Amino acid sequence: MGFPGTWMTESQSVVYRVVPKCACSTIGQILYHSDHGMFYDGDIHDATTGLHKWAREDSRKPIADNVRQHQSYAFTCVRNPYTRILSSFFDKICGIQRNGRRYRGNLVPTIIQKYGIEVGGPDGTEAFDQIRSFRRFLLFARDTIRWKRPMEPDIHWSAMSGHVATFIAGGGRYDRIFWTERFDEGMGAVLAAIDTAYAVDLGSIPRFNESEGHGPKRAHPVEDYFDDLSMHLVYEIYKRDFELFKYDFANPAKRQPIGEIDLDEVHAKLGE
DSSP states (O other): OOOTTEEEETTOSEEEEOOTTSSHHHHHHHHHHHHHSSOOSSOGGGOOSSEEETTSGGGHHHHHHHHHTTOSEEEEEEOOHHHHHHHHIIIIISSOOTTSSOTTTTHHHHHHHHHOOOOSTTTTOSOOOHHHHHHHHHHHHHHHHHHOOSSOOOTTTSOHHHHHHHHHHTTOOOSEEEEGGGHHHHHHHHHHHSOOSSOOOTTTSOOOOTTTTSSOOOOSOGGGGOOHHHHHHHHHHHHHHHHHHTOOTTOTTOOSOSSOOOHHHHHHHHTO
């Protein structure tokens, strides 16, 4: 399997396992800046130089050698499952992507046809019942994850634990897993633990939210989108995420974690 979704600075100061919809654009830009003293001009996901990525053929050996020998500090970042799946809906389903098109071609028309969702019209600007459409999308997401139909699950709403686990399965070990909800604290601890060519001031860097502004704004508080059935579906999909990363399943309004992540527990349960 190797190390899909793994990025590493060219200096090999640090290794990062990307988890989609968990501040990955900002983290990638921080890693790039720590090596080069500047931010990448564009979406860091599009960068083909300046940062090792498993998707680059020439990066695979240095990443694999580093991770298997644990030569560098390794980390990842996670997010409350409720806000993550909501963000995926507004960005990937309702939003227009950077190329000016809908995400994954026929994905959105398929969900509209089979699940009856609305997305705010051709450009995402028309009013629609966000709560009803989101709950129908949640059924679709559950179907892709549990039964792989009407298509394979997408990386943006598949469980975080699945992404985190591939790094462990390949022979890697995390030194830190932190929460997007406490980003400065977690990222600050990572930067304090490594040597970088250029200092990074977390207080002054922008947040590189590449999906922002591409679709309709969320019109209601997070908890309004989740009735009893929706919460049941979320727990069915993300049970392990809630347990390992210490989020409160019982209260969608509570974004903050309710305990400390136990790295030994994460490695033991995801390495099975």
